Amino acid sequence: MFLFGRKKDEDPDTVTDDDIIVVHKPPPNACGGTYATQRKSAPTEIESEDMVSFFAECSFRVCSFSDEISEDERITFISASAEKAAKGTLLVLDKSIGYGSERSRPQCVLIKEDIFPRLVQLVREQQLAKGNGYHSNTAGLPENFGGSVDIRFSSGERIDYSNNQCPIFGLDTAIAIANVFDTAMQGEKVPLPDVKDIEKIVYDEERENGGFTKATLTLLPDGTGTNAKTSRYEDEKVYESEKPVDAETILKMKQNITNCLLFAWEGLPKREPVISNVSKKLTFLFKDGSELTVHDNCRLPYSISNGFFNIELEMTTKH
Known part of the structure; x- marks a missing residue:
């Protein structure tokens, strides 16, 4: 399930009951509770160098920050997406800094640069595949306190996991993602009609x-x-x-x-x-x-x- 990012687009032809382990489910007739699954075939290391799609989203609103974290790195929410379009790469970055900050409008740009080689490096540096295949959803939460990841490669390999109870990756990873996107968004833009x-x-x-x-x-x-x-x-x-x-x-x-x-x-x-x-x-x-x-x-x-x-x-x- 996709929690508050892109709609989940699971291919039913690639998923079988034998591939899915139910890690946790509510008791029979229970109202609410946590339902969690793990896909056995999900790789925790990716061989492909050719990424075709990147999406990572995470909330840190329930976390406290160390005094060593600078003010501009106190990310309370991040959602970053990169997709190949007809004339370039479409980047979307939605980021909130500091508690009490209002959600601003997402930044959207179409750049000429191919950002995906850098994102492949980022995935390896931050070990974004280590939670692959795990999905957990707790019913009744007032908001999503976690996030989701969906990263795809031309080989068919995919990194895909989610949890709505707690952050799915660390603040250091969120900062690294924000830095890559902030830098790329300063690059040469593709001209668009007015x-x-x-x-x-x-x-x-x-x-x-x-x-x-x-x-x-x-x-x-x-x-x-x-x-x-x-x-x-x-x-x-x-x-x-x-x-x-x-x-x-x-x-x-x-x-x-x-x-x-x-x-x-x-x-x-x-x-x-x-x-x-x-x-x-x-x-x-x-x-x-x-x-x-x-x-x-x-x-x-x-x-x-x-x-x-x-x-x-x-x-x-x-x-």
């Missing part, structure tokens, strides 16, 4: 039963827009509508695109396995005639994964 140059946004949804929804939002010079929607559901009837969209909503949509770095989602790997037979995509058309398409089923950290849904909601439900 939201002010969007002319249209097209939402396409195709359903297994033959149903579909298509919505086209045309942005107007005065800052407002017009949303034209066509849908078909269980019957053969096609429903059509056209509604105005106010300037405040358009501005919020543009802010959402920027905050979630939606234009960098192009070419990101998909979540696996596919848990829905519905295909959804957004296509952005720009003033210079160029266009860019992103999909909703990308492998992304939770902190920005709702970026697609926020646009979908405005175009298919609210308008």
Whole structure:
């Protein structure tokens, strides 16, 4: 189970009952309790040098800091993600420093550098594979006091573990992760389109039963827009509508695109396995005639994964 990071995308073809050991489970008919498992086949040493995906998240809010730890290293929460996109590497860093600090908006950048060789080195230096395959979830906790790790390699090797009761790695590891990401985020960025140059946004949804929804939002010079929607559901009837969209909503949509770095989602790997037979995509058309398409089923950290849904909601439900 993935606790508060990316949605768990376990491949059922690679997991058997014989591979999973139940380490702990609540008594029969118990309300709540801890359920913990260990995958026997999970490697504690990784041979591959070719990492393709990195995700590590951990909370330290229940920990106390030594006086030897400097103020800027007193990390109370960290979530770091690196994914290969069409034009570079998408980095997402969500970090809180010190008790009582408010969660800031995650930093998102698309860089030209291939950060994965450095992350391979980091995994070995910090022995991030040593807890591989262990998952523990305690029901009823007021918040997640632990975290999760999901790191993948082209060889098929994977580091994957979680615990919502306590930190899953040490503060030294959190500091090392933050240093790698902070440094990489200062590197050369991949140029992305400006939201002010969007002319249209097209939402396409195709359903297994033959149903579909298509919505086209045309942005107007005065800052407002017009949303034209066509849908078909269980019957053969096609429903059509056209509604105005106010300037405040358009501005919020543009802010959402920027905050979630939606234009960098192009070419990101998909979540696996596919848990829905519905295909959804957004296509952005720009003033210079160029266009860019992103999909909703990308492998992304939770902190920005709702970026697609926020646009979908405005175009298919609210308008």
